[in-house]
Amino acid sequence: MDSAIQRKKEIYRVTGIGMVVNIVLSVFKLIAGIVGRSGAIVADAVHSFSDLATDLVVLGFARISTKPNDANHNYGHGKYETLATILISLALLAVGTGILLNSIQNIRSVIAGEILPRPGAIALIAAVVSIVAKEILYRYTVLVGRRINSSSVIANAWHHRSDALSSVGTLLGVGCAYFLGEKWRIADPIAALLVALFIFKIAYEMIRDRLGELLEQALPTQTEQEIREIISSSSEVSEPHNLRTRRIGSTIAIDVHIRVDPDMTVCHSHQLTIDIEQKLKQKFGDNTLVTIHVEPKK
Numbered sequence: 692m693d694s695a696i697q698r699k700k701e702i703y704r705v706t707g708i709g710m711v712v713n714i715v716l717s718v719f720k721l722i723a724g725i726v727g728r729s730g731a732i733v734a735d736a737v738h739s740f741s742d743l744a745t746d747l748v749v750l751g752f753a754r755i756s757t758k759p760n761d762a763n764h765n766y767g768h769g770k771y772e773t774l775a776t777i778l779i780s781l782a783l784l785a786v787g788t789g790i791l792l793n794s795i796q797n798i799r800s801v802i803a804g805e806i807l808p809r810p811g812a813i814a815l816i817a818a819v820v821s822i823v824a825k826e827i828l829y830r831y832t833v834l835v836g837r838r839i840n841s842s843s844v845i846a847n848a849w850h851h852r853s854d855a856l857s858s859v860g861t862l863l864g865v866g867c868a869y870f871l872g873e874k875w876r877i878a879d880p881i882a883a884l885l886v887a888l889f890i891f892k893i894a895y896e897m898i899r900d901r902l903g904e905l906l907e908q909a910l911p912t913q914t915e916q917e918i919r920e921i922i923s924s925s926s927e928v929s930e931p932h933n934l935r936t937r938r939i940g941s942t943i944a945i946d947v948h949i950r951v952d953p954d955m956t957v958c959h960s961h962q963l964t965i966d967i968e969q970k971l972k973q974k975f976g977d978n979t980l981v982t983i984h985v986e987p988k989k
Contacts, residue, residue, distance in 0.1 A: 832848035
C-alpha cells in the first residue's frame with residue numbers, strides 16, 4: 692500500500708478514536724457539572740468540546756496534505772499540515788485564555804467574600820474519569836503521531852493532554868472544595884489558573900516551531916551535520932557545500948552541491964547521486980526530497 696495512503700488512514704483512525712472519546716467525555720462532564728453544581732467541571736466539559744473542533748481540523752487537513760504534487764504545488768501539500776498545527780495551537784491559546792479569565796474572576800469573587808458552592812461527588816468522579824481517559828488517549832495519539840511523523844497529530848495529542856491536565860487542576864480544586872470546606876474552595880480557580888499557564892506554554896512552543904517551518908527555517912544544525920556526514924561517506928564525493936534544508940509538513944527537502952572527479956562519466960555521477968539519495972531517504976524517510984548538483988573538482 693502507498694505510504695501516503697497508509698499515513699492518511701493512520702491519521703483518520705487515531706483522530707476518529709479521539710473524536711468518539713471526546714464526545715462521550717464532553718457529554719458526561721457537562722451532565723456531571725450541572726448535576727454536581729460544579730462550574731469547574733462545566734468549564735472542563737467545554738474544554739473537551741474544543742477538542743472535537745481540533746479533531747475535525749486534523750481530519751480535514753489530512754485529506755489535503757496527503758495529495759500528490761500538482762501543477763500548483765510542486766513540492767506537495769505538506770504545508771497544509773503545518774497550517775493545521777498552527778490552527779490547533781491557536782485553539783489551545785483560546786481555551787487557555789478562557790480558563791485563565793474564568794479563574795481570575797472566581798478568585799476575585801472569593802476575595803470579595805463570595806462563597807463558591809460545594810460540588811457534588813459526581814463532579815469528582817467525572818474529573819477522575821477524564822484524567823485517565825485523556826492521558827491514555829494522549830499516549831496513544833502521540834505514539835501514532837511520532838511513528839508517522841505528523842506534526843498535526845502530535846499537536847492534537849498535546850491538546851488531549853492539556854485536557855487531562857485541566858482535569859487534574861479541576862480534581863484538585865473540586866477535591867479541596869468538597870473535602871476541606873468553604874475556605875479551601877479558592878483552590879479550584881487557582882489550580883485552573885496554573886493549568887492555563889501550562890497550556891499557554893505548549894501552544895507557544897508549537898506555534899514557534901511551525902511558524903519557523905512556514906518561514907522556510909533550516910533544519911537543526913545537528914540534522915544538517917548528519918546530512919553532510921552521509922553525503923561525505925562516499926569516497927568519490929568531496930566538499931559538499933551550498934547545503935539548503937527545510938521541512939514541508941512531514942517531508943524534509945535537501946538541496947546540496949557536491950564535487951566529483953572531473954573525468955567521471957555522466958552515467959557514473961548520476962548513479963552516485965542516486966546512491967546518496969537512497970542513503971538520505973533511509974535515514975530521513977522515503978518521502979524526503981533530495982536535489983543534488985554535481986560539480987567537477989578544481
